[in-house]
Amino acid sequence: MRTKTGVASTGTFNNLPRLPVPPLRKTLDRYLKSIEPFLLEDEAKGGQPFYDALALRTKWADEFERGIGTVCQERLLALDKQSPHNWLDDNFWLDKAYMEWRAPLVVNSNWWLVFAHDKGIPQPQINGTNGTGITPWQVRRAAWLVHRTLQYKDTIAATGSSDNTRTGIWLRENIARVFNVCRIPRPQRDVLAPPPPPSSAATRCIIVTVHNWFYLVEAFVDRELLPVSALEQNLRAVVRDARQRLQRGEKAPRIGALSADERDKWAANLSHLLSVSEQNRRTHESIVHSLIGLSLDDTTHSLRRSPNVLPPTLGSASSSFDPTHPGQLELDAHLHTIRSTTTNVSNRFFDKAYTIIVDPSARAGATGEHSPVDALVPSIVGEYSIVQDIDQGMFSDTLPSDIESTWFDNATDSNGWSRLNWDTDVYIEKECNDAAARAKLIIEDSDDSVLWFRDYGTDWIKTVAQMAPDAFIQQALQLAWYRTRGSFTATYETTLTRMFKHGRTETIRTHTNESRAWVLAMMDPRSSPSQCATLLHRAIVAHTSLTREAATGRGIDRHLMGLQLLLKPAEGEQSELFSDNVFQRSTTWKLSTSGLSAGYLFRGTGFGAQYNDGYGINYLAAADQIKFGIESKYASPLTSTALFQTAVTDSLHDMKLLFEPEHQLISHL
Structure with a gap:
């Protein structure tokens, strides 16, 4: 950052x-x-x-x-x-600062922002550090953050010529680079995808990853931002679909991990992946054209440190930093979730310019590809999305706390989403596992x-x-x-x-x-x-x-x-x-x-x-x-x-x- x-x-x-x-x-x-x-x-x-x-x-x-x-x-x-x-x-x-770098984006190039907790979410939910599986509060906060983020996009775009100060023009120009933007791996030098055509339906959608599956979720209809409750219904239906796939014994290919790999390796694998089927081309195009990413993680990451990691005091005897304090452990665990952990690396697409991440405890943050804009810009977007806590009055129901609740099963049928499937072969499946293993080494080495x-x-x-x-x-x-x-x-x-x-x-x-x-x-x-x-x-x-x-x-x-x-x-x-x-x-x-x-x-x-x-x-x-x-x-x-x-x-x-x-x-x- x-x-x-x-x-x-x-x-x-x-x-x-x-x-x-x-x-x-x-x-x-x-x-x-x-x-x-x-x-x-x-x-x-x-x-x-x-x-x-x-x-x-x-x-x-x-x-x-x-x-x-x-x-x-x-x-x-x-x-x-x-x-x-x-x-x-x-x-x-x-090119020199970003595109010619061949190192993986995860940790090495992508920035990460860790959001403050939403005060409207019950504290027991946030404290559920051992939570697994997608939770109702996780989906509600995700819907709220996505809605606020896209609301800010519309607000800045709507200023038009009404703010022609240097700051206003700079902000409008740079905020636009956060959305509908994606980096494309190429041998020796990557490129930023050109602006998508208005005819692409994906330009009005977000990409959602859940249990490593990819979904296209509608956020705008007829250029109007969906109400946050409607967006939540779309996300709820997506999670229901992913849960049903898991129950049937399906397993998602770990395509997201390929985007965490060394850039020339990812370029070669993407080329192969796109050659496998026309469906893969359509899926990748939808990801590239989409507004932003949303990753719903299925595990709340936690940390433990041995007391012997406490470093010696170097100067004054009043050093107040203690890496083994429970509060510090929870904070760093949240940080690692957004940076990426070894368990969620496949539930990302690291080439997107901006991705919101929410875990089962409803802890949230954002990460993104660094080349389109400098770090101040996504931080402005992120601050707007969290400056207002969830307005429960904008939702029609009260959320249960039980992960296994029927809340997802009772989701209203929605046509505002679709699966983005990948066709794989033996080669790609092996590359996914190898890429995940290489990413694991990078993440585990990140102190x-x-x-x-x-x-x-x-x-x-x-x-x-x-x-x-x-x-x-x-x-x-x-x-x-x-x-x-x-x-x-x-x-x-x-x-x-x-x-x-x-x-x-x-x-x-x-x-x-x-x-x-x-x-x-x-x-x-x-x-x-x-x-x-x-x-x-x-x-x-x-x-x-x-x-x-x-x-x-x-x-x-x-x-x-x-x-x-x-x-x-x-x-x-x-x-x-x-x-x-x-x-x-x-x-x-x-x-x-x-x-x-x-x-x-x-x-x-x-x-x-x-x-x-x-x-x-x-x-x-x-x-x-x-x-x-x-x-x-x-x-x-x-x-x-x-x-x-x-x-x-x-x-x-x-x-x-x-x-x-x-x-x-x-x-x-």
Whole structure:
């Protein structure tokens, strides 16, 4: 999950500025500044003296500017002139950031959002952590969430030309990309499916997966959104059909698991699957054209952890994080349900842009394919769907709590749904099982958890520390990394460039000279609180400046990527600037981070670490608390999500002490 909100602007969409191609010299100077902390650290560990190392990189940058770099810059400017929207989005970003990746989408690319519980649902239902089978409350909440989600789609579309502010146009354009969108696997490079034709009936339907079967369920009739009670009746009839199939001994093919596989493997299997029958083509087309997905899981996932997983306290003795607490276990179990578990991986279609997930306890969330839009957009959709709890007055009956109730059997006959069947052969059946087994390894290696830090939030940071909350949190992550690794790393934070026409994202390079100096001071027991507070302020100022530059088209990483891609190695074009080990290290984002929103309606969020020995961290900063979704890999001996949660907690505690003179700064490892 990798994005952060920007500042809203006014103006019309047609007058939005194009994403600029930054001046080459300014990008090179900013790049040289960004690698200084790496060179300082090399010198501190006995490597090349800092000024010698920096002089060498400056020489390479100057040579690049005088030579092939200027040629590449001219190519980029020419490309921008012939691009309808901007040089980045029209030519590079989708492919390089997403479509050319061959890794499976599950954990590695798909984001996940964990919704707060609906207060209208009986607590015993939500607490039914051992529940299995589809439940009435699960279906009711699913109907409500789908209805609210599609209601929001209609509301945004209906604004039309009435909101021509930059924010309004940006929102309308991006919300549209959440619906009727699907990624298609292709060898070497995937594609996004083209917009479906209006004649396709599936464009007015959602795709429902239940017990691994696929169904097409009507959501609109004559362009009018169905009443939520009618949508519930459709879902109820679908569940009844799936239950009857199970009772007859039928077993669904595990086609959904194929979409969790490595992308070239999935491309080959999809090609084979579509060649088996015309029915398979129609089924896949319906999935691609459909509005969104809905997964009704038949098991409520639960967790158990041994007390010996509790990590040691790294800093202050007041660390409040306990991964074995029952509340934490339930929260993480809910998180894993939405991310995907080994039992529900076949009950998904990971290529869809947006899928709502509800389990038997009526816990819910959403996951989706990342390429169509950045993470802020689905979070806006998700918040709208849950800001209002279920209105029981919109339903005609009171729900039973018994899973085996006749509520499903007594469902009113409905013509608003149909089966989406697959024809399989021995080859595909084996591939489904093999894909599920491979996905199981990925999921079991995902060390994923949510930390709710409740000691303070953005109000304290702004009023007492008098610092920018996002930059403050980023420094806490820098300190937490150093405390757990004894070294520094390149850190990626995303910001939106939405002030530009078809703007997407840019990188904020969090690891700076100023952040390095502050972390080292915090690790030195001789440092006073006032010294550390001064250095923290400098790190915050530096980070805020980088954020402003990145959001206003003056970042360096997208520009450097464009220049590098326009080199022609086959014609002997190369640059020591890009082959330099320091350049590679400065773009190896072991710490991949993003802030999202206050997140009061989300229990947690998450996305996968980019590197096996790194972390993927999404945070929700509210007035009185900060939630961190943290993912790493069990296979790496260098990472531990529980350890990092403790490190973040301790770092935030110690940062608060800097502003409380009556407390003596704690000793550090």
